[in-house]
Amino acid sequence: DQQVKQNSPSLSVQEGRISILNCDYTNSMFDYFLWYKKYPAEGPTFLISISSIKDKNEDGRFTVFLNKSAKHLSLHIVPSQPGDSAVYFCAASAETGANNLFFGTGTRLTVIP
Amino acid sequence: NAGVTQTPKFRVLKTGQSMTLLCAQDMNHEYMYWYRQDPGMGLRLIHYSVGEGTTAKGEVPDGYNVSRLKKQNFLLGLESAAPSQTSVYFCASSSNSGTVSYNEQFFGPGTRLTVL
Numbered sequence: 001d002q003q004v005k006q007n008s009p010s011l012s013v014q015e016g017r018i019s020i021l022n023c024d025y026t027n028s029m030f031d032y033f034l035w036y037k038k039y040p041a042e043g044p045t046f047l048i049s050i051s052s053i054k055d056k057n058e059d060g061r062f063t064v065f066l067n068k069s070a071k072h073l074s075l076h077i078v079p080s081q082p083g084d085s086a087v088y089f090c091a092a093s094a095e096t097g098a099n100n101l102f103f104g105t106g107t108r109l110t111v112i113p
Numbered sequence: 114n115a116g117v118t119q120t121p122k123f124r125v126l127k128t129g130q131s132m133t134l135l136c137a138q139d140m141n142h143e144y145m146y147w148y149r150q151d152p153g154m155g156l157r158l159i160h161y162s163v164g165e166g167t168t169a170k171g172e173v174p175d176g177y178n179v180s181r182l183k184k185q186n187f188l189l190g191l192e193s194a195a196p197s198q199t200s201v202y203f204c205a206s207s208s209n210s211g212t213v214s215y216n217e218q219f220f221g222p223g224t225r226l227t228v229l
Contacts, residue, residue, distance in 0.1 A: 034217065036220075042222055042223070043203050043205075043220030044220045046218070089155060091155075100158060100161060101156075101158070103148075103155030103157070104155050105154055105155045
């Protein structure tokens, strides 16, 4: 049973506009959330994270929002750039002591020049 | 710093054959992980290790074995490969620093395995 869900397999956005990627989770024990970015033939690379005690975390063009009551988080990229085109994975972790991650199925973002 | 490396990058096996995937990290991380990624699915945890000499099962451990004889290496073994094990395998590592609430995982480039 998928505990982390990304319901949009793909998203296309014009360069310079905002990209919004969404993620939902079912396990209320998750207390840390991460976004990873993946290019073809490479491993995922960490992008940004948020603790459950916060509702927003910002890093340059990337902002992650967390709505705990709705069990929903989103990643905003502003402005979007062609180099942002990749697959984005949402991931979540519960306090287990081993940093184990549960991943969503990914959203392929295409930024059109 | 090479980070996390995986050997081999590609492999084709016949059903019933065995093989070992090697993961190495040079960041002195305590924790290491093996994931598989299949089309339309996210990464799923196969096995993980919280230190040298220790291993534990993840979400999808059946058909795989692992060993962590050295801190920097984590081996994933398939004793009798099946077509259902055709996948891309990723290794990752993370530290266990107590100063932060979470330590991100660093991933290797992946191994593409096909079982015929």
